[in-house]
Amino acid sequence: MSERRHELRRYPWRVRDSGELLLVVAAGVCLVASVTQTAAEGLKDPRIAIAFGALIAFGEVLRLNLPGDRESAPVGFAGALAYALLIRVGTHDVHYSAEQVVTVATIGMIIGALPHLAVGRPARVSGMAARLLCVACVAYIFRPLAGNAAVDQHWGLAASLMVSLTVLALLLEAVLTALLRVDEQRARFKVALVDEMRVQLPLGAAVGASALLIAFAAEVMGLAALAVFTAPLLVTQVAFRRYAGIRATYLQTVRALAKVTEIGGYVEPGHSERVSRLAVAVGRELGIHEPQLLELEYAALMHDIGQLSLHDPIPGGATVLVSRQDQQRIAELGADVIQQAHVLGSVAEIVRRQNEPYRAVDVEPDAAGAAPDGNRPSGPPLSSRIIKAANAFDDLVGSSLDPDRAAAAVQRLRLDTASEYDPATVEALSRVVSRRSVVQM
Amino acid sequence: MGKLSRAALLYISAVVAAAVVLVARGPFTGLSWQYVVFLGILVIVSESRATQLRKGQLTWSSSSAAMLASVVLVGPVGAAMVGACTALGLRRGPSVLQRVFNTAMYALSAYLAGRAFLALGGQVGLPGENSFPGIIWPFAGAALVLVAANHGLLSGVLWLTRGPDQGAAAALGSQGVGLSGRLLLSDLGYAAYGLLIAALWSVVGPFAPLLVLIPLFVARWAVAQFAEQQKAYEATVGALCQAVETKDFYTRGHSDRVSRGSVMIAREIGMRGERVEAIRYAGMLHDVGKLGVPTKVLRKTGTLTDQEYAAIQLHPMRGLDIVREIGFLDEALAGIMHHHERIDGRGYPMGLAGEEIPEFARVLAVADAFDSMTSTRSYRGARPVGEAVAELRKWSGTQFDPAFVDAFVAALRREGWQRPEPPRPPGSPLLGSEDLAALTEPDHDDPGTPLRVIDSL
Numbered sequence: 001m002s003e004r005r006h007e008l009r010r011y012p013w014r015v016r017d018s019g020e021l022l023l024v025v026a027a028g029v030c031l032v033a034s035v036t037q038t039a040a041e042g043l044k045d046p047r048i049a050i051a052f053g054a055l056i057a058f059g060e061v062l063r064l065n066l067p068g069d070r071e072s073a074p075v076g077f078a079g080a081l082a083y084a085l086l087i088r089v090g091t092h093d094v095h096y097s098a099e100q101v102v103t104v105a106t107i108g109m110i111i112g113a114l115p116h117l118a119v120g121r122p123a124r125v126s127g128m129a130a131r132l133l134c135v136a137c138v139a140y141i142f143r144p145l146a147g148n149a150a151v152d153q154h155w156g157l158a159a160s161l162m163v164s165l166t167v168l169a170l171l172l173e174a175v176l177t178a179l180l181r182v183d184e185q186r187a188r189f190k191v192a193l194v195d196e197m198r199v200q201l202p203l204g205a206a207v208g209a210s211a212l213l214i215a216f217a218a219e220v221m222g223l224a225a226l227a228v229f230t231a232p233l234l235v236t237q238v239a240f241r242r243y244a245g246i247r248a249t250y251l252q253t254v255r256a257l258a259k260v261t262e263i264g265g266y267v268e269p270g271h272s273e274r275v276s277r278l279a280v281a282v283g284r285e286l287g288i289h290e291p292q293l294l295e296l297e298y299a300a301l302m303h304d305i306g307q308l309s310l311h312d313p314i315p316g317g318a319t320v321l322v323s324r325q326d327q328q329r330i331a332e333l334g335a336d337v338i339q340q341a342h343v344l345g346s347v348a349e350i351v352r353r354q355n356e357p358y359r360a361v362d363v364e365p366d367a368a369g370a371a372p373d374g375n376r377p378s379g380p381p382l383s384s385r386i387i388k389a390a391n392a393f394d395d396l397v398g399s400s401l402d403p404d405r406a407a408a409a410v411q412r413l414r415l416d417t418a419s420e421y422d423p424a425t426v427e428a429l430s431r432v433v434s435r436r437s438v439v440q441m
Numbered sequence: 442m443g444k445l446s447r448a449a450l451l452y453i454s455a456v457v458a459a460a461v462v463l464v465a466r467g468p469f470t471g472l473s474w475q476y477v478v479f480l481g482i483l484v485i486v487s488e489s490r491a492t493q494l495r496k497g498q499l500t501w502s503s504s505s506a507a508m509l510a511s512v513v514l515v516g517p518v519g520a521a522m523v524g525a526c527t528a529l530g531l532r533r534g535p536s537v538l539q540r541v542f543n544t545a546m547y548a549l550s551a552y553l554a555g556r557a558f559l560a561l562g563g564q565v566g567l568p569g570e571n572s573f574p575g576i577i578w579p580f581a582g583a584a585l586v587l588v589a590a591n592h593g594l595l596s597g598v599l600w601l602t603r604g605p606d607q608g609a610a611a612a613l614g615s616q617g618v619g620l621s622g623r624l625l626l627s628d629l630g631y632a633a634y635g636l637l638i639a640a641l642w643s644v645v646g647p648f649a650p651l652l653v654l655i656p657l658f659v660a661r662w663a664v665a666q667f668a669e670q671q672k673a674y675e676a677t678v679g680a681l682c683q684a685v686e687t688k689d690f691y692t693r694g695h696s697d698r699v700s701r702g703s704v705m706i707a708r709e710i711g712m713r714g715e716r717v718e719a720i721r722y723a724g725m726l727h728d729v730g731k732l733g734v735p736t737k738v739l740r741k742t743g744t745l746t747d748q749e750y751a752a753i754q755l756h757p758m759r760g761l762d763i764v765r766e767i768g769f770l771d772e773a774l775a776g777i778m779h780h781h782e783r784i785d786g787r788g789y790p791m792g793l794a795g796e797e798i799p800e801f802a803r804v805l806a807v808a809d810a811f812d813s814m815t816s817t818r819s820y821r822g823a824r825p826v827g828e829a830v831a832e833l834r835k836w837s838g839t840q841f842d843p844a845f846v847d848a849f850v851a852a853l854r855r856e857g858w859q860r861p862e863p864p865r866p867p868g869s870p871l872l873g874s875e876d877l878a879a880l881t882e883p884d885h886d887d888p889g890t891p892l893r894v895i896d897s898l
Contacts, residue, residue, distance in 0.1 A: 159645065202659045202662055202663065203659065205655055205659055206656040206659040206660070209653075209655035209656055210656055212652060213637075213652055216641060216644045216645055216652070217637070217640060217641055219644050220568070220569070220573075220640050220643055221573050222573070224574065228637060229637065231630075232634065232653070232656035232657055232660070235630060235656070235657070235660045236656045236657070236659050236660040236663065238660075239660040239663035239664045240660075240663045242664075242667045243663045243667040243670065246670045247670055248768065249674065249767065250670060250673070250674045250677070252767045253674070253678060253767045254677065254681075256765070256766050256767045257681045257763065259763055260681075260685060261732075263730075263732055263759055263762060263763060305681070305684055308684050308685065308732070337680055339680075340676075340679075340683060341676040341679065341680035341681075342676055343672070343676050343677065344673070344677065
């Protein structure tokens with residue numbers, strides 16, 4: 001994933017990052033205004049400000065990578081939200097402005113980002129900007145109300161307001177992150193938003209609950225609430241880190257083991273990786289959701305694993321050049337291997353059907369010996385169609401970056417869309433490939 | 442549950458009697474029933490949805506948090522009653538006797554925790570601003586007592602019903618002391634939320650448990666996801682390893698058995714859990730590099746040319762090439778790369794000797810050779826375990842690290858060894874061993890394979 005990002009960063013005019021830029025500028029404007037205001041008015045309740053600033057910085061140090069290259073800072077975000085929602089510490093009513101909240105949150109975030117920079121990790125400004133905007137939104141709505149007598153006295157009113165603002169902030173974060181993803185990965189907004197919500201929901205619930213807990217408990221415990229209610233969130237974060245870790249290892253392992261076909265001389269070096277990359281890009285172009293995208297990636301990585309069972313490697317590994325029966329046999333063998341894992345059921349199915357033609361009309365029933373159900377009601381699954389096209393494309397083009405060759409290969413796939421390849425998939429592939437040639441020129 | 446010993450029954454009745462007497466003694470005056478009801482419901486919910494960390498292990502639930510909250514809010518008797526709500530948990534599975542014992546155990550430990558809280562100077566009731574931080578020490582004491590009483594009573598019954606060995610192991614979790622420590626810690630961590638629930642009660646009322654437990658439920662969800670992913674991961678690695686093995690008919694299941702053998706050695710010498718995991722994967726993947734060796738060389742009958750032999754000798758390096766990018770412990774990688782080194786320095790690929798060879802590699806070498814000897818090869822039948830052990834001993838000190846050979850033999854004696862079924866290659870009957878020995882090149886894993894020097898390397 002990081003490799004891919006890197007590739008995109010290489011080209012100078014950075015059209016892709018415009019959304020990120022916009023977000024950072026928005027956060028920057030908000031920040032400058034807030035800092036100026038705070039500087040003019042002076043810091044109120046400095047002890048509380050420092051405590052929350054420290055918590056936010058701490059949370060930012062402990063950033064967490066969620067599956068799908070998402071970065072979040074649950075503890076920092078919860079701390080910032082709690083600071084925005086604070087009414088009372090002990091018996092002391094706090095009255096600070098929304099601008100002060102933004103200022104404290106930013107300083108905390110910047111301090112927390114420094115260790116990341118020091119060890120050479122990226123600062124991830126866009127994520128910080130998104131979090132800051134969410135906090136600012138909550139602060140600008142809630143801070144003016146915090147001094148309000150009605151809110152102060154009616155516990156129910158205050159609580160429901162705080163709960164809805166927390167939910168709002170979490171939703172806003174999902175929307176902003178989804179927008180960034182649309183910009184960065186050319187995903188569709190709706191798809192990206194649903195994916196984002198699905199990934200963020202559990203952790204978001206924990207963050208929201210912790211923010212509310214800190215804000216409420218400060219009334220009873222004073223500033224000790226910060227430390228006390230960060231603990232459950234830390235436990236949650238540790239659990240998520242382990243989960244994200246095994247997910248990453250899983251992907252790495254499948255990637256590595258997919259390479260065995262290359263080392264065994266069955267396929268060209270880099271073939272599985274290229275096919276999977278292309279397949280995922282095409283899948284995203286076609287609006288596939290993330291869980292299915294992951295399955296597609298696994299299937300694409302392992303699509304040639306069946307070749308391991310062949311006695312002699314196919315010359316050059318180009319499966320597009322061998323007979324349909326052989327292709328089908330390889331697919332079946334590969335699917336059998338994957339099936340043995342018992343966990344990747346749909347991946348096995350995708351691999352098994354990767355060679356089926358898009359429309360089975362002109363296939364002689366006896367030629368496709370491995371397709372016993374002659375009159376299938378539906379064609380192969382979308383993921384199989386994508387892998388079929390991506391695989392054929394890579395067999396024709398290989399590691400070459402020549403745009404003419406790519407265009408010729410796309411043209412050849414297009415000619416076969418009557419029966420062999422799914423036209424929509426080929427068109428998506430064509431868009432992905434033409435974008436890629438622009439990037440690499 | 443019918444075959445309980447008299448001691449076990451006696452023990453269970455004693456626990457139940459103690460719980461009943463202590464609760465019945467009261468006092469019930471001044472008990473806030475509102476708290477008891479809410480916290481009791483919380484216990485029922487937690488008990489109905491206890492997460493099993495791993496199969497056959499203790500379950501882990503948030504009821505201890507509710508019990509400790511009740512220690513603070515309603516005192517020992519109330520806490521015991523909240524603990525007794527365990528009986529109403531909707532979880533299926535436990536038998537009536539188990540349920541009765543669990544109920545008594547929770548009631549008793551909650552009562553003891555409540556007593557400890559009072560003894561350490563804690564005050565029953567809603568904590569106010571002045572309670573902090575004074576309340577923390579009595580509460581910590583109560584939490585410790587609760588967890589200790591729970592674990593103690595439970596180990597007692599397991600000890601009596603399953604015998605000392607198994608009982609202790611089951612009580613501590615089958616992974617041994619490391620995990621039991623973690624389990625205790627997680628229990629204590631959970632316990633801490635009891636105080637938070639109690640403290641928040643004065644601000645948000647009965648919403649307190651809900652709010653406090655959301656992050657925990659999410660954490661539990663993540664832990665369950667982690668366990669699921671890990672299982673899927675293992676299955677996938679296993680399946681892919683099998684795919685690799687299809688290349689060589691005779692080595693089917695080899696990776697799996699080497700992995701098991703290595704784990705036996707690793708446990709025997711007392712490796713840490715994390716390293717045992719790593720060596721398990723290293724065992725599974727140790728021969729992955731054989732894919733870089735052309736099939737016709739692997740299956741060749743007859744003498745290998747120097748080039749072919751060089752190709753075989755390269756397989757550990759190829760394996761390293763493949764697995765390098767996986768985020769494993771580096772030790773596993775070193776083990777895969779060096780599993781054909783010999784203690785006397787005449788192995789490959791680097792010719793390391795003695796302690797220079799990574800520990801993982803020395804462990805893998807023993808398991809690898811042993812499985813090779815006890816499996817059927819195209820040129821010989823499988824050797825019996827005794828003979829293979831004798832062979833290991835013979836090469837101990839020249840090929841193998843004697844310490845690991847000893848550890849393996851000790852583990853073998855205790856756990857035994859599942860030998861593979863003799864394979865039947867398609868189209869040929871099971872080969873008589875002696876006739877073929879002259880025909881073919883011995884398996885590269887066989888100990889005592891004559892060494893060859895290859896110039897082209």
